[in-house]
Amino acid sequence: MMLKKVLILIAVLPVLALLAYALTLDPRAIPSPLVGRQAGDFSLSLFDGGQFTLVDQRGKVVVMNVWSSWCIPACYNEAPALEAAWQRYRGREVVVVGVNYQDRDAAAREFLARFRHTFPNGPDVGSKIAIEYGVRGVPETFFIDRDGRLVHRHVGEISFPILVQHIEQLLQGTGGT
Amino acid sequence: VRGHRREVEKEREHRQDAYPCAHDMRERGKRRLWRRGSARCGWLMVLGLVGLVMIGFIPLALGAAASDLEAQVREVASQLRCPVCQGLSVADSPSELANEMRTLVREQLQQGKTSAEVLDYFAQRYGEWILLAPPKRGFNLVIWVLPFVLLPIGAAAVYLGARRWVRSPPAGESPPPRLDSPYAERLQRELDSYQ
Numbered sequence: 001m002m003l004k005k006v007l008i009l010i011a012v013l014p015v016l017a018l019l020a021y022a023l024t025l026d027p028r029a030i031p032s033p034l035v036g037r038q039a040g041d042f043s044l045s046l047f048d049g050g051q052f053t054l055v056d057q058r059g060k061v062v063v064m065n066v067w068s069s070w071c072i073p074a075c076y077n078e079a080p081a082l083e084a085a086w087q088r089y090r091g092r093e094v095v096v097v098g099v100n101y102q103d104r105d106a107a108a109r110e111f112l113a114r115f116r117h118t119f120p121n122g123p124d125v126g127s128k129i130a131i132e133y134g135v136r137g138v139p140e141t142f143f144i145d146r147d148g149r150l151v152h153r154h155v156g157e158i159s160f161p162i163l164v165q166h167i168e169q170l171l172q173g174t175g176g177t
Numbered sequence: 178v179r180g181h182r183r184e185v186e187k188e189r190e191h192r193q194d195a196y197p198c199a200h201d202m203r204e205r206g207k208r209r210l211w212r213r214g215s216a217r218c219g220w221l222m223v224l225g226l227v228g229l230v231m232i233g234f235i236p237l238a239l240g241a242a243a244s245d246l247e248a249q250v251r252e253v254a255s256q257l258r259c260p261v262c263q264g265l266s267v268a269d270s271p272s273e274l275a276n277e278m279r280t281l282v283r284e285q286l287q288q289g290k291t292s293a294e295v296l297d298y299f300a301q302r303y304g305e306w307i308l309l310a311p312p313k314r315g316f317n318l319v320i321w322v323l324p325f326v327l328l329p330i331g332a333a334a335v336y337l338g339a340r341r342w343v344r345s346p347p348a349g350e351s352p353p354p355r356l357d358s359p360y361a362e363r364l365q366r367e368l369d370s371y372q
Contacts, residue, residue: 032303033302131278
């Protein structure tokens, strides 16, 4: 009888330990093999007619946000924070860039007009940039340091304080994790 | 008249040079004989036929190459997890991202990359999570080995359990459960009252 109890305990304990370990993990911190590596270069044809190329931004901190107009409510919730961060840091060698993922042109432009986004934004044709950065869904935000190294990836809605925290870390050269 | 004849001669020479086979056939038609001179025409006809047959095979060959490529695309895509789906491979998912990923797989295979290199390209960006079958190395080996370890243990447990169940006496042969006396007396009384 005692042996039976011990056997049940041996079977149940590892499962409980696994569940307890999973509770300690942050579901937004999806491991990416790209963090710590040189960020993949990309070029974006902007909605306003300009062109954005990552390699031209060397020496600046780049905040790349992947969004869609159909991503409700996360993309709508974070949109004002991105514009606010852009307004706050645009004069300090920081670039915010929006990558519009799998969207209709009219809907994307309407979104930009609604939130009065003034930072560069363009459509990701063929989802090439999303695949290059291993995007699993929208929104996702990537932080790239002055040397073009991908330092942090934020999955899901991002807030203004988190944006400020990572940008400040990158401006101070301490990196964000 | 002489001038006209010269013109006709010139025209005939030109035709003979430009269309030797047609000339030979005309000549043959006139003589109704297979002469040595028409061997040139025969060779040209054979070459022409071979050419026609080869042209006929081009679409078939292209089709075969395309279906080979598509089979390879499907084979690679079926090993990749669709990032925006629940439990679907890139090959099976109707999502737009999966479609773009299939296009990328096709492009890379056309560039001469091997299936392993294409899978590695995606693993470099999404991590090993993107591979539906985890690579057989490191901690992943547990997943591959554990079923083979657990299977005999499970089989032994089932065997021992079944043997014990077979050996235990059938329920019918066990003595009837004894009732507590107050209930037994009451039951007996009620049974008696029915008789």
